Amino acid sequence: MKTKESFFISLLLVFILVILQSTLFYAIIPNVVIPDFALIVVAFCAARRGMQEGQILGFFNGLAEDFMTASFPGFNALIKTIIGFLAGTIKNKMLFDPVIFPILFIFFVTLVKGALAAVTAYIFFPEGYFPAVFSSSFLMEIVLNSLFAPLIYLILKKTHLIPNDIWGGK
Amino acid sequence: MFKGLSFQKHKKDFFTLFILVALSIGMLVYTAFSDISFKPKQVGLDLFSLIQRGIVNTGKFFSQTAGSISELRNLKKEYDTLLKEYAEYQQMKQDYEHLEQENSMLREQLGFQEEGAETKIPAMVIGGETNNFFKSFIINQGSNKGIKKDMPVIAYVDGYQSLVGKVVEVGALSSVVKPITDSTLYVPAVLQKFRYRGLVNGLVMDFVSREASSRIGCGDLVVTSGFNGSYPENIYIGKVKSISGKEYETSLRLEIEPFVDFFRLEYVFVLAGEGKNEN
Numbered sequence A: 001m002k003t004k005e006s007f008f009i010s011l012l013l014v015f016i017l018v019i020l021q022s023t024l025f026y027a028i029i030p031n032v033v034i035p036d037f038a039l040i041v042v043a044f045c046a047a048r049r050g051m052q053e054g055q056i057l058g059f060f061n062g063l064a065e066d067f068m069t070a071s072f073p074g075f076n077a078l079i080k081t082i083i084g085f086l087a088g089t090i091k092n093k094m095l096f097d098p099v100i101f102p103i104l105f106i107f108f109v110t111l112v113k114g115a116l117a118a119v120t121a122y123i124f125f126p127e128g129y130f131p132a133v134f135s136s137s138f139l140m141e142i143v144l145n146s147l148f149a150p151l152i153y154l155i156l157k158k159t160h161l162i163p164n165d166i167w168g169g170k
Numbered sequence B: 001m002f003k004g005l006s007f008q009k010h011k012k013d014f015f016t017l018f019i020l021v022a023l024s025i026g027m028l029v030y031t032a033f034s035d036i037s038f039k040p041k042q043v044g045l046d047l048f049s050l051i052q053r054g055i056v057n058t059g060k061f062f063s064q065t066a067g068s069i070s071e072l073r074n075l076k077k078e079y080d081t082l083l084k085e086y087a088e089y090q091q092m093k094q095d096y097e098h099l100e101q102e103n104s105m106l107r108e109q110l111g112f113q114e115e116g117a118e119t120k121i122p123a124m125v126i127g128g129e130t131n132n133f134f135k136s137f138i139i140n141q142g143s144n145k146g147i148k149k150d151m152p153v154i155a156y157v158d159g160y161q162s163l164v165g166k167v168v169e170v171g172a173l174s175s176v177v178k179p180i181t182d183s184t185l186y187v188p189a190v191l192q193k194f195r196y197r198g199l200v201n202g203l204v205m206d207f208v209s210r211e212a213s214s215r216i217g218c219g220d221l222v223v224t225s226g227f228n229g230s231y232p233e234n235i236y237i238g239k240v241k242s243i244s245g246k247e248y249e250t251s252l253r254l255e256i257e258p259f260v261d262f263f264r265l266e267y268v269f270v271l272a273g274e275g276k277n278e279n
Helices: A003-022 A024-028 A037-049 A051-068 A075-088 A100-124 A136-158 B011-033 B040-110 B210-214
Strands: B119-128 B137-139 B152-157 B160-170 B175-179 B186-191 B197-201 B204-209 B221-224 B236-244 B251-258 B267-272
Touching: A003 A024, A003 A037, A003 A051, A003 B040, A037 A051, A037 A075, A037 A100, A037 A136, A051 A075, A051 B011, A051 B040, A075 A100, A075 B011, A100 A136, A100 B011, B040 B119, B040 B137, B186 B236, B197 B251, B204 B210, B210 B251
Parallel strands: B160 B236
Antiparallel strands: B119 B137, B119 B267, B137 B175, B152 B160, B152 B267, B160 B175, B186 B197, B186 B221, B197 B204, B204 B251, B221 B236, B236 B251
């Protein structure tokens, strides 16, 4: 699949996942912790395709979430842009297996998301609007994201949304 | 991980990062610190709510079609039962009309004002949060139906008005509601029986006088106090689940079990003409 083509498909996939996370998944498991599938896709695409595509995907993922949440617009966009950029820095630098590394990678990506959310809220939000970063639901999200990571990694590889060659190969 | 991440080599990437971060921060600052009435978020909220509405309605269509076959079987049974109940309700209606007449006569004599004049705008829950940092949800009515920011949202539980939360964002066709389970929402409350006041925040009632410890117990009802006008009074919030408070503290801390089952919340009512920012 061509780079541009796969980028736009990834972008579409991220949008669809954001909408599904807020509708179908929410209806099936309301008020229960929902894994951030869009974040996982952004992180893998960034790690494989680089900072440029990672941060743009992240920005639009965050922007879509901002329109559908009670948080201030720009909050998720900022977090996901930085995550996309940081995840993109490991392009061609790491070799990872289909299970353990995706789990560890997404574990750290979700941790970074929490840390960025806390810092952003501390700087920009009025008092009393602090996101639930230190909560059991976020802890659960870290676990769920990590557990779903190998499956999503496999799907992205099979659909050629991330290159199918050995991780780290040029 | 960052070895070889030189600025010169990745000038384009850093430039894009700078633009995107600046855009994000710009949006954050614009909405957090400005009073300008046009907010792009409202446009986006409406746009996404149309898609969310479509998905929810499609899902409902399929689930209802699949369920309609078995539903027909039950309809006959229910019809017979309802006929019997109808006869009972006819009798109750007559009694009710009689009581209402008597009540209005007594009210007139006592000089009470008409209560419950506020408009209730019915709405359906069409979506929720995409992350686990906040707990808000989206309803399918917006400013086109007269919904405004800070209006209280209720649901009926066993016939009683129970507090769901309040409107925090309004688009033309949809609104974002922050539920009482969110720790960033503060509701002035009172214990229904002994009238001790407090502040409910994230299903914990704080600042309840220590004097109350000998009188209150688990299962006591908590309702809105109407204090500060942010919520109308006497709307059920929940019941006391546990009581705690260290000896040296001057107030008690009550854990509240909400009346509303947020796991199954589908329809809510927005109380128009009520509510103001508690800040």
